[in-house]
Amino acid sequence: GAVVSQHPSWVICKSGTSVKIECRSLDFQATTMFWYRQFPKQSLMLMATSNEGSKATYEQGVEKDKFLINHASLTLSTLTVTSAHPEDSSFYICSARDTSGNYEQYFGPGTRLTVT
Amino acid sequence: AQRVTQPEKLLSVFKGAPVELKCNYSYSGSPELFWYVQYSRQRLQLLLRHISRESIKGFTADLNKGETSFHLKKPFAQEEDSAMYYCALNNAGNMLTFGGGTRLMVKP
Numbered sequence: 001g002a003v004v005s006q007h008p009s010w011v012i013c014k015s016g017t018s019v020k021i022e023c024r025s026l027d028f029q030a031t032t033m034f035w036y037r038q039f040p041k042q043s044l045m046l047m048a049t050s051n052e053g054s055k056a057t058y059e060q061g062v063e064k065d066k067f068l069i070n071h072a073s074l075t076l077s078t079l080t081v082t083s084a085h086p087e088d089s090s091f092y093i094c095s096a097r098d099t100s101g102n103y104e105q106y107f108g109p110g111t112r113l114t115v116t
Numbered sequence: 117a118q119r120v121t122q123p124e125k126l127l128s129v130f131k132g133a134p135v136e137l138k139c140n141y142s143y144s145g146s147p148e149l150f151w152y153v154q155y156s157r158q159r160l161q162l163l164l165r166h167i168s169r170e171s172i173k174g175f176t177a178d179l180n181k182g183e184t185s186f187h188l189k190k191p192f193a194q195e196e197d198s199a200m201y202y203c204a205l206n207n208a209g210n211m212l213t214f215g216g217g218t219r220l221m222v223k224p
Contacts (some may be wrong), residue, residue, distance in 0.1 A: 004159075043214045046211060095212075105212060
């Protein structure tokens with residue numbers, strides 16, 4: 001089946017620094033990827049839709065200048081958390097939509113970000 | 117606006133008992149609904165979708181447009197069914213809106 005990877009799986013950074021999270025579709029192409037945020041014991045909240053070759057679409061309340069998304073190829077999207085603060089600590093999950101098949105979304109394993 | 121509601125955060129049953137995880141939705145268009153499952157320390161994965169009308173791991177879900185529900189059912193729960201279950205709605209833009217999730221615990 002289709003596999004989506006995320007790197008790193010866990011990162012700790014200091015306040016004020018920036019962190020980049022990668023999301024890759026390993027055996028299929030994805031013109032669209034999605035970034036979610038999940039707080040402990042809560043559901044997934046869609047942050048933004050990443051479109052290959054164009055600007056990302058952000059959900060209401062998500063700061064696009066803080067959460068930079070780049071979808072430079074059909075298999076890679078990156079989320080950069082800029083000037084991180086402790087309140088940005090969360091579990092970030094990406095998904096990729098297989099546009100050549102049944103448009104199913106496949107989820108990555110998630111990245112746990114801790115900002116100290 | 118679309119919304120997915122899972123009223124139970126936790127559902128605990130004994131092995132062999134029937135299970136029903138509730139999901140209600142609100143959406144102005146024609147809904148496409150899914151159930152996703154997340155086992156401990158694993159990624160989210162698709163369990164089933166309403167359009168395929170299939171049974172996966174003994175689970176079924178029927179879309180009831182009159183009641184705007186998509187409840188997940190299994191007649192005899194197994195211990196390995198213990199997991200987080202998320203109901204999700206796909207809108208016309210192919211974006212998923214997730215419910216709050218229900219943790220199913222199947223006791224031996």
